[in-house]
Amino acid sequence: MASPGGRRRAQLIGVAAGVFFGAVLALVSATTAYPEGxxxxxxxxxxxxxxxxxxxxxxxxxxxxxLLWEVAGADLSRPQFRQAARASLSGRVPEDPRLRQAxxxxxxxxxxxxxxxxxxxIVILGAGLGxxxxxxxxxxxxxxxxxxxxxxxxxxxxxxxxYEPVRLRRAILRLHEEP
Numbered sequence: 001m002a003s004p005g006g007r008r009r010a011q012l013i014g015v016a017a018g019v020f021f022g023a024v025l026a027l028v029s030a031t032t033a034y035p036e037g038x039x040x041x042x043x044x045x046x047x048x049x050x051x052x053x054x055x056x057x058x059x060x061x062x063x064x065x066x067l068l069w070e071v072a073g074a075d076l077s078r079p080q081f082r083q084a085a086r087a088s089l090s091g092r093v094p095e096d097p098r099l100r101q102a103x104x105x106x107x108x109x110x111x112x113x114x115x116x117x118x119x120x121x122i123v124i125l126g127a128g129l130g131x132x133x134x135x136x137x138x139x140x141x142x143x144x145x146x147x148x149x150x151x152x153x154x155x156x157x158x159x160x161x162x163y164e165p166v167r168l169r170r171a172i173l174r175l176h177e178e179p
Contacts, residue, residue: 007062014058022050028149071109072102091171104175111168121161129154 026046034041069076072084080099087094087103088110094100133151 010062011058014061018054021053022046091174125158
């Protein structure tokens with residue numbers, strides 16, 4: 001089942017994410033990794049990485065949206081699906097009982113998907129953070145700023161990995177309450 005008009009929009013979101021990722025990577029590469037190198041090397045790094053990321057996201061975003069749409073229910077319109085998907089993350093209870101049930105199903109699905117790789121994700125992020133901080137300390141904290149940026153990204157990713165199930169459980173509890 002495909003969401004009406006959603007595949008093209010989701011692919012455009014994937015391409016836009018790839019362009020953004022490539023631009024940020026080119027900027028970081030030009031300012032930290034290769035500051036003395038030619039600008040076109042950083043631009044090529046950003047272009048190739050952004051293209052790869054955009055292609056991957058262009059396939060992953062529509063697939064994820066299609067799966068969420070199937071979990072929510074095929075009888076929902078696009079605005080109803082979006083409202084149910086937002087309610088599944090925030091826990092704001094929709095007035096319509098059909099939307100409340102759809103939001104609960106989507107939240108339970110998201111929680112199940114989040115639990116699957118949780119342990120390995122925590123181990124990988126923790127190991128990366130440990131290695132990044134060790135590298136930063138060994139280089140004198142100012143020798144290579146890219147390691148501090150990577151460490152900050154890993155801290156945010158680890159915090160999200162630990163907090164997201166808590167947020168989803170709270171949303172499910174609010175969605176199960178009577179209005």
